Amino acid sequence: MKNALMKTRTVVPQLLCAAFLLAGSALAQAQNIKPGLWEIKMNPQLSPERQAAMAQAQQQLAQMPAEQRKMMEEMMAKAGVNANLATGAMTLKVCITAEQAALNQLPVSSQGNCKHQLERKGAQILNRFSCSEPELSGEGTTTLSSPEAYSSNMSTVSRAGGKTETLSVQSQGRWLSGDCGGIAPMKTSK
Template identity: 45%
Template sequence: MRAPSRLLTCLLLCSASAFAQTTAPGLWAIQNKMGGNPELDKAMAEMQKQLAAMPPAQRKQMEAMMGQNGMSVGAGGAVTVKVCITPEMAARSELPSQTEGDCTSTIISRTGNTLKSKFACKNPPTTGEGTYTFSGDKAFATKMVMQTVRNGKPETMTMEGQGKWLSADCGAIKPIQPPKQ
């Protein structure tokens, strides 16, 4: 079974890095569903098919391995990543940022409970914008549109997701260290 692509991981964590509004510290689950890319949809469906076809012991081992990294794949290819927000990060409105792919994220505007941001990654070259709508300090919904180039052809993808606070204790999930300035 192939692991989720670096692009998917980048997009999930780039979305996590932008939702700094007023956020409760602790363990968060960020779930995203990609769309607009038939090749990615096919790869996610194949991954789910392979996981379902595994013997129960092997499937349990694979799910445990993904879980140790705070990741799971749900129905319809929705990917959930758990992230840890430290009290210091929450106090500074700083959230985990992507350390792979040489990504930057910028907040464009904050109005009421809505935040708009944009991001750019160099590896793979990807840009996008997203809108985050907060429901207090323990939940948000997001919609993103991203552009990338794959095999020399431009692609546009969408991502819809949600984040929810799980607990004040991050357990085994370690905070992602911000990139060095």
């Protein structure tokens, strides 16, 4: 039981980091998108080993006492995260303020120490990045289809415990509302 949850603990932060990097890629040219609440749906391509660990973790979550599971699900929902541990699919809600959109800066997670190289080619944004916390590098392409929608493909390589793992993530982002509700705005790099 512990082993599956521990394996899951390494991929969930990696997926969250990828989500913020994807959001950052898409929002880097913020004058082309609307500020407000965005939904990002991520679908990772997991290795068979990772899929098995995630499915086992999903089963363990289902076996938790109802009160403990509900508390965990509420905590994730408050942060705008909905994850299916069996498949690795994740839906993340992020808030972009009008000020962030006007600044045209890259919103990033406060976790990790990441450096980005962004290049804009028409409706596409190319993002190459490297992070030290967690140790992660990769590149992605985001295609803006409108001020309210984008799609993105990202490939990452993570290193932890002497192991290297490659993860590919496809995502779609869509604007939901000008009001972020209870979702806190993303942190913006300075």
